[in-house]
């Protein structure tokens with residue numbers, strides 16, 4: 001058996017506001033019940049009962065496009081296509097749960113900082129401090145830009161914009177209200193102390209602002225900050241601001257990515273352990289290894305190359321089917337202005353052929369290789385990857401039927417038996433779940449802390 005990690009792993013549960021990709025494989029018509037609020041509240045309750053740290057709902061306005069138009073296979077097969085608005089679900093999930101962390105994505109390309117600041121602060125109040133923001137520059141940017149009637153912004157400029165966005169959001173969260181600014185004294189009629197509520201001033205390369213976030217401080221003040229997108233620019237953004245990052249398990253370079261993020265965070269004075277690195281973990285378990293492998297292969301057999309190509313186009317904007325399948329992708333794809341994580345990982349000296357990339361996407365999608373076998377084997381593999389990569393936990397992908405039931409029934413108890421997950425979630429807030437009791441606010445080493453109580457900021 002693998003050497004058992006001494007860490008207490010963070011366990012986040014992944015779902016997608018999109019209709020589940022497995023809908024046709026489950027053989028159940030009711031698999032598309034993702035438009036029912038009840039589906040989501042029940043999912044959140046199950047995550048809470050199982051003791052997960054948080055539920056994460058991924059989101060994007062983008063969908064697969066090529067040559068400025070939606071890919072028909074994406075519509076026909078529902079490849080990264082139909083969705084509901086994840087953020088809209090959050091207050092319902094806050095009402096349905098008491099301890100579970102709740103994380104969702106808003107792309108910095110879509111909503112402006114005062115909107116993001118107000119929404120997440122409101123949600124942090126409603127959930128009593130259990131909210132996290134997954135900061136992305138957005139998957140499928142080509143589709144999203146077309147939808148919003150905007151030109152596609154170059155990749156690294158989007159990350160420069162994200163940096164400016166987060167700076168302003170942090171100023172609004174951390175810089176507007178002193179801790180004792182809110183008075184609410186009905187005898188004197190004083191709501192708040194004007195000397196302790198500050199206007200922030202921001203004059204950045206992409207956003208300008210002079211004003212106040214009028215929603216008073218919530219338990220975490222700043223929501224717990226997550227980040228996804230492992231291109232070089234993405235890792236820099238993570239190292240600067242993120243408290244947790246989502247990384248695909250597929251990448252041969254996972255250990256390097258994690259070491260790079262930790263190194264960059266350390267260079268910024270945040271410390272190597274300032275960021276929880278969470279691996280997108282897929283568990284495919286059965287009574288025997290053969291059975292698990294056969295079920296996984298049956299699932300792969302239901303996925304066409306066109307489906308895999310549409311998925312790839314969603315994440316990269318690259319049309320794999322336009323290339324020679326028996327050669328590597330042209331190096332020019334590195335300049336794609338869509339997401340780069342899934343281009344960068346298939347270029348370089350050991351570059352696979354296009355056919356191999358398509359096969360990888362058929363078999364493992366974007367999240368990477370599953371942990372496969374009996375529950376003991378799968379957990380051994382998962383813990384070995386934690387050891388190899390120095391990661392801090394998992395963002396668990398759904399079971400083949402779209403639920404997390406198998407994970408909760410089999411894998412969670414095994415993780416618990418091995419003593420690698422928390423018996424009880426520390427603290428009441430999401431940040432405490434991840435960093436320990438008392439860690440409610442951003443640590444002093446985070447750049448957001450510099451915006452506290454300093455009056456007018458420039």
Ligand SMILES: Cc1cc2nc3c(=O)[nH]c(=O)nc-3n(C[C@H](O)[C@H](O)[C@H](O)COP(=O)(O)O)c2cc1C
Pocket residue numbers: 057058059060105107134136137138139140155228229230231232233234246247248280315338339340341342395
């Ligand atoms: C586990 C995981 C979850 C992700 N969730 C989202 C998401 O909700 N929305 C999104 O636009 N991108 C999400 N991404 C990131 C995209 O895949 C994509 O890499 C990114 O948005 C573009 O950045 P890049 O150029 O750095 O790749 C996720 C990635 C991973 C590994």
